[in-house]
Amino acid sequence: MRPDRRPLGRSSLRVAPFALGGNVFGWSADEATTFALLDAFVDSGFDLVDTADSYSYWVPGHQGGESETLLGRWFARSGKRAKVIVATKLGKWERHRGLAPDTIQAAVEGSLRRLQTDVIDLYQAHEDDASTPLADTLGAFARLIEQGKVRAIGASNYSAARLGEALDVAERHGLPRFETLQPEYNLYARAGFEAALQPLARERDVAVIPYYGLASGFLTGKYRSEADLGKSAARAGAIGKYLNPRGLRILQAQDDVASDLRATPAQVALAWLMAQPTVAAPIASATSVAQLHELLAAARLSLGAAQLAQLDEGSAE
Secondary structure, eight states, X not given: OOOOXXXXXXXXXEEOSOEEEGGGBTTTBOHHHHHXXXXXXXXXXXXXXXXOTTTTTTSTTOOSOHHHHHHHHHHHHHOOGGGOEXXXXXXXXXXXXXXXXXXXXXXXXXXXXXXXXXXXXXXXXXXXXXXXXXXXXXXXXXXXXXXXXXXXXXEEXXXXXXXXXXXXXXXXXXXXXXXXXXXXXXXXXXXXXXXXXXXXXXXXXXXXXXXXXXXXXXXXXXXXXXXXXXXXXXXXXXXXXXXXXXXXXXXXXXXXXHHHHTOOHHHHHHHHHHTSTTBOOOXXXXXXXXXHHHHHGGGGOOOOHHHHHHHHHHTOO
């Protein structure tokens, strides 16, 4: 069954309600695994793949660009470019730091080359650049859209104040606007998004593509004690901060709902996100095809009002 499509803001782009995170491509998923994941993802009717030019600079021996490069190789080998909405990001990588017009132009050429494509569907500012006027940044994005190199633009890690200002500048100057927002948002990390960003996204019709949808894997339920951190050397450092009474309370609420629905905790966590106002597609990554299929099943999971309330109450801060 083909998942329903959701609009990315006011753009022409529509996506299935789950985004595959490309941060693992070439890191915890080698080339063969990456290709298998991408094949399984699009063959299941999903389309939004999110990456960044900087991925995966943090891996010893890597310098950045590895994720885009693998995605590009898969496009060339599979011939499935037309089945994918490609979302990538710029601005955080040392090679192309910031959002000055010249930086944006150089960064997009590198991403297009690595991705082996003529156009990036969703090009996102990876973080705000307060040193560059918003009109200059949006003007540079406008030129990329005019050149046919980018279809729509988005923002990641922007505050509500700066996102609102960017939307106002775009409207005032007739420039392309950020159609999407990529914030940290999940059952554990709620307040930072829900206080100001969610109302703004709702009011201005901005689609939300949350990252850390599974809180670095904590919301899969695999990590419930310090002893469990040994299950993943790659994620142990990030997961430890969730092992507290509130984190365990969230896992209990997930367990209860998962039991009712014959689902897994990860599916419940993603289905909760998919049910939130303004959310188009939460991002999560997988390192095996079996794990990916488990996550994709969240799009078929329907949470009732009582179950949503149970998760809301269990995750209250």
